[in-house]
Amino acid sequence: MATTSDIKNGRCIEMNHDIWQIIEFQHVKPGKGAAFVRTKLKSLNTGKVVDNTFQAGHKLTFARIERRPYQFLYKDDMGYNFMNNETYEQVSLQENLINNPGLLKEGESVEVLFHAEKELALSCELPQFVVLEITYTEPAIKGDTATSVTKPAELETGAKINVPGFVNQGEKIKIDTKTNSYVERFKG
DSSP states (O other), rough: EEEGGGTTTEEEEEEEOOOOEEEEEEEEOOSSSSOEEEEEEEEHHHHHEEEEEETTOOOOOOOOOEEEEEEEEEEEEEEEEEEEETTTOEEEGGGBSSSSSSGOTTOOOOEEEETTTEEEEEEEOOOSSEEEEEEOOOOOTTTTTTTTTTEEEEEETOOOOEETTTTTTTOOEEETTTTEEEEOOOOO
């Protein structure tokens, strides 16, 4: 059994008949009273995010989670289909188990999290940054380059994000998958 001192971002705990991934945590030692750990947890079964507070020294059961490299193949009625590049094993995941599925394009490399004892696919994580082409956006308005003006843009996957006014249709851009936001033009 582990305690709250073993908490780290990304680790998974078993609690209330579910597996929860620790998104962020903060050790708090108030001037008066006992120390505690404030956490933000994401359910790997439902995708729900909750805040939870543990008393310092609280016993936790960490789940053994493995990250395995997979490649996104296609989306159909059954969900999103991925293939392991080493074993060619395929797995299908529902949309709620994928962080930011709108930025997922065919052939993209991802990490699928598996519960090691149960061999159960829990969630899918995209790389931190993806490069996608803008299929539609309004042309830039002359003179709007001095301020931080943004405009909506549709990407090749169908997702919509806001981009700076100087970015044009047909350009490839780098996107942060955690915040679903524009980072920079792709220079490759």
